[in-house]
Amino acid sequence: MNASLLDEVLTRDVRQRLASPTAEGTALPNACYTSAAWLELERERLFARTWMLAGFCHDIPNPGDAHPVEVGGMPILLLRDDDGTVRAFHNVCRHRGAVMVDKPCSGRKVLTCPYHGWAYGLDGRLRTRPHFHGAGRHEVVGGNEASRAGLAPVRHAVWHDLIFVDIGGKAPDFADHWAPFARRTKDYDFGALRFAKTLTFDVKGNWKLIHENFFDPYHPPVVHPRLEVFAPIALRHETRDEGAWLYNTNGIAEPQDGRGVGMPYYPGLDETGRRTEWYFHLFPTLDFEIWPDQLAVFQLHPVAPNRTIEHIHLYFIGDGATAPAYEANRQAVYDMWAELNTEDFLIVENMQLARISPGFDGGVLSPYWDPAIQRFAQWMTEALSRP
Helix, strand or coil: CHHHHHHHHCCHHHHHHHCCCHHHCCCCCCHHHHCHHHHHHHHHHCHHHCEEEEEEHHHCCCCCCEEEEEECCEEEEEEECCCCCEEEEECECCCCCCECCCCCECCCCEEECCCCCCEEECCCCEEEECCCCCCCCCEECCHHHHHHCCCCECEEEEECCEEEEECCCCCCCHHHHHHHHHHHCCCCCHHHEEEEEEEEEEECCCHHHHHHHHCCCCCHHHHCHHHHHHCCHHHECCCEEECCEEEEEEECCCCECCEECCCCCCCCCCCCHHHEEEEEEECCCEEEEEECCEEEEEEEEEEECCEEEEEEEEEEEHHHHCCHHHHHHHHHHHHHHHHHHHHHHHHHHHHHHHCCCCCCCCCCCCCCCCHHHHHHHHHHHHHHHCC
16 A cells, blocks of 8 residues: 555656756645645654654653653653653553553652553563452562563653654664754753743644745745844745754844843854854754744644644743743743744645645745755655655
């Protein structure tokens, strides 16, 4: 089925146009945004095979804290063990596959399956199986069996407050995966950041359209009048790529409420840094915006071909995240993101409605502004074509 779906959607003509120079090239065809089968293929061959943002250290601050999440449609459990180490497991009991933890909890010493009462330590090892050999015949598990029948671990990595997982376990080394971002942001003291708030949006559009809009530097003059004053198109650049990253910088012409006015800046930024914003896309489902006074982390959860839940996790520098003195400034940031995203989502939902039209075949692309749109399509095609 996968092979036939790929051949049906990624025809020879589409593949040739994807490989062509951008001016004669294309983005993805309509079916990639409307087909439920295509979304399942993305979950199988893309989301399960790369590093995905799963959650946050601030959700499990203390030993015994556990936080269930969904990544690429799969139940994952993040927890902090007795030693304070972050761990990740498939959130399913090894006996009959019941979900172990269905809501955030704290102070756990063991994790107990709600179906038959199997108990696991915070290291994932199986500890006890009540009535396993018959009524009243309880088993305390040790040795190799404790590991063999323990919770299935998930490869994971931590960057500051963010927890990433590699469900399939075969993604590149995380440090290598992260290196392009690290090189370009070495002047930013991310250790000064503190989490403030998460904004959540329910978008009637495909997750890929949201990303494509994010790294499209061409649309602000039409879609975002206030943003165009802040960072006009004359100070914008074409989006570039390296590794699994797309990235861009914009010059800041006029700081505004919600964008650099009244909040603490990253310590040690020079004048150029105080007048620069960075945009990063980590293929396939994560975006960052770095402004002098904040970090915005965009996390997408595809629900259906035409529906995506987007979270914007907002971080500020030091006391800017929580101090009462900055409450009005923080609210200005939240209001700004609500305004900006509403403008974007109107366009995304507009495009989603048009994805049933045979009058659109992947686009007529700008050779200056749209190479990133085509590059994203190429990455999608390459990833999904791997068996």
